[in-house]
Amino acid sequence: ALASQNSFFFVVLLFKKITFCLSDGNTIVLKKIDKDEIEVVVNKDKLFRWTEKSLNKIIKAQFPYFRQIDEIKWLDRRTEEIVNRDTLLQSVVSEFPELSEKLQIGEWPKPLKTPKVYFIREQRLLRPIADDRARVRHRAYGSELDESISGFKNTIEEYAKELREKIKETLARSSQITQELDSSFPRRLFDQTSDISEEVFKQRFDKVKEIQKALSEHEISDIKEDSHPTYKIENAKALHVYINDAEQKLAVFSELLGKLKAFTNILNERRFTFKRIAISKEVGFKFTTDQGKSLALGDLSSGEQQEVVLLYELLFKVKAGTLVLIDEPELSLHVVWQKQFLDDIFDIIALQKINIVIATHSPQIINNHWDLTVDLEDLHNAKVSK
Structure with missing residues (x-):
């Protein structure tokens, strides 16, 4: 919340005072003035104050077409779309800069603009449908909610679709590169001046075959091993151009x-029996029994789905240099999986270059790594004793 400058998180959080000591020497202190104001x-200089009531009051006065749905969501009655409070705030300040002073928004310290933080919540298996207008409209106007309207989607199914799109995008880029290289191949073949030794060619060609084999095994490409x-x-000159292409x-x-190798290896070799x-x-991805019978993603147990979703987020949604916060990774996980968890995390950290x-409440998650806890x-006790 601090890295993303999410003031509202602290408005509703119960605390008296929070002090953040940054590595660059800056100190940021958040003080709770009352229950909804911080x-x-x-560095001892007051930056700004933030109140939930003042913001809500201003929104209602300046933008009567917005209707508050719950603590953090608003309904735009012009479009029947819902937005969360932070998104609405950014929109308001962008369109009406004169309200910035009324909202008492100050410039956050520059060090806070650089960290990338990704939070993996304890509730991972269901994702709310952000554009479920009918559901929100029923709730906003006090009518009964139609039980046939679902407010959530299964995360594992959404991630399978997302991976399918990632694969399609990668194939499209590959196709474009292939067309560009093939169209210029004759010219580059005649212009080639350097050759390649048999040993170097064989080494490089073996690596090409390994990639082609992996693409075939993952059913990503129909390219057959040359x-x-x-x-x-x-x-030798022609082979040099060929291997480069x-x-x-x-x-x-x-x-x-x-990423696919890590994803499938962890699940197939160290998780699912x-x-x-x-x-x-x-x-995107699919599951079968050891006898070859196809399984629907929803047929996986909650623990299995937790494992798939968590690994997917770490491998496919988190970018290099990100600080990842994981809340209660032990949920629904078998004790054996919990003991293997950190070893897998170390591999992912090395691959993804993340922190x-x-x-966790589970000693099994920690296993033999108590030095990291x-x-x-x-x-708290050390602070009290002082």
Whole structure:
């Protein structure tokens, strides 16, 4: 919330005072003036005050077509769309800068604009439908909610569709690169001046075959593994152009394949015993029993779905350099999976180049890594003893 400058989070949070000591020496203090007002102080200089009541009052007065639905959501009665409070605030300030002073919005310290934070909540299996206008309209105008209208989607099904789109986008980029290279191949073939040795060509060609094999195994591409071309010194220049092109055509898959390998290996080799995950450009990912019977994603247990969703977010939704916060990763997980969790996390950290902070109640999650833990009760007791 601090990194994303989400003042509303602190407005509704129960606290008296929070002090953030940043690595660059800056200190940020949030003080709760009353239950719905906070004061932000940076290096002893008051930055601004934020109140929930004042904001809601201004929105209702200045924008009567917005109707408050619940604590954080508003209904735009012109379009029947819903927006959360932060989005609405940014829109209001952008369109009506003169309200900035009334809302007492100050400039957040620059160090807070750089961190990227991704929060993986304890509720991971269901995702609210943001554009469910009918559901919101029923609630807004006090009518009974039609039970046939669902307010949530299964996260695992949404992520399968999302992965399918990622694969399609990667295939499209690969196709574009292939067309560009193929169209210029004759010219580059005649312009080529350097050749390639048989040993180097074989090494590079073997790597090309490995990528082609991985694409085929994951049902991403119909490219078949090329047979090893016969190396002749008189063809060395042409083979040099050929191997360069092959590597460029496949390079676009490198990042995706690395993530897919980690995703499937963790689930198939260290998680699921009687089920297997497979990748497909048609559906994203799918599951089968060890006897080859297809399973619907909803057939997975809650623990299995938790594992799939958590791994997917870490591998496909988090960008390099991000600080990831994971709340209660142990939910619904088998004890054996919990003990393996941190070892898998270390592999993902190395692959993704991210940092992770975990909040857990499970000693099994920690397993043999107690040196990495911070006990909040110990911190509290140490503060009290002072």
